[in-house]
Amino acid sequence: MVTATNICPPNWGQNSNNGGWCNPPRAHFDLTKPAFMKIANWKAGIIPVSYRRVACRRSGGIKFKFEGNGYWLLVYVMNVGGAGDIKNMAVKGSRTNWIDMSHNWGASYQAFSSLYGQSLSFRLTSYTTRQTIYAWNAAPASWSAGRTYNSYANFS
Numbered sequence: 162m163v164t165a166t167n168i169c170p171p172n173w174g175q176n177s178n179n180g181g182w183c184n185p186p187r188a189h190f191d192l193t194k195p196a197f198m199k200i201a202n203w204k205a206g207i208i209p210v211s212y213r214r215v216a217c218r219r220s221g222g223i224k225f226k227f228e229g230n231g232y233w234l235l236v237y238v239m240n241v242g243g244a245g246d247i248k249n250m251a252v253k254g255s256r257t258n259w260i261d262m263s264h265n266w267g268a269s270y271q272a273f274s275s276l277y278g279q280s281l282s283f284r285l286t287s288y289t290t291r292q293t294i295y296a297w298n299a300a301p302a303s304w305s306a307g308r309t310y311n312s313y314a315n316f317s
Contacts, residue, residue, distance in 0.1 A: 182207060214289070217245035222312040223285070225299055229306050231277050238268045239309075243316025244289035254279030255302065278302055287316055 169191050175181035183189050190210065194203060201208050219242035226237040238247060250270040251259045256279050262270035281300040286293045296312035304310065 188212070214244065217242050219315060222315050223283075223296055223299075224309055224311050225283065225296070226309040227300070227304060227306050229271070232275055233271065233273050234276055235265060235269055235271045236262070236283075238270065238285070241268070241316065243292065244287050245316075246288040248286045248288035248291075250286075251284040252276065253282045253284070255281075259284060280304075283312070285314075285316075290316070292316055 169183035169189050171184045172181045173184065175184070177184040177187050181187075190212075192200075197203060200210070219240050221240060223241055224239040226239065228235040228237070234252065236250075236252070238250070241247065247268065247270070249264075250262045252262055252272050252274075253259045254274075254276045257274070257276070260272050260274050262272045265271045280298050280302045281304060283296040283299055284293060285296070294314045294316060296314040299312040299314075300310040
């Protein structure tokens, strides 16, 4: 079993069967050379792979690593249980309403808003199961970039 994340950007200038290997709806996995060589000869190039999605069993809550500055918050989301995916995410400061976050890359989401000095809660929805969870007060008002905060919430 392997954990795979598809972060290959689409190439809309190419047909999905002729160079646009990362274009939806094609399932696409980029593997390191050592991982690829466990399933095929390196020279094989693009090969068909059978796979199935399985639930991610995680202990503890979702973790949020913060980066950014006073006007931009970038959150890297880790230890995601259930289907292991996120469709959308929002942040709520102790003095704001819910603010939708945009997808940055991988499991990173960003908000262009001044949130310093506020405790932060997060709302996350799974792409696969459509389940929505809330990580209330996941970060204290004294939060800072470069730190990781643990919540009690996680997908089942």
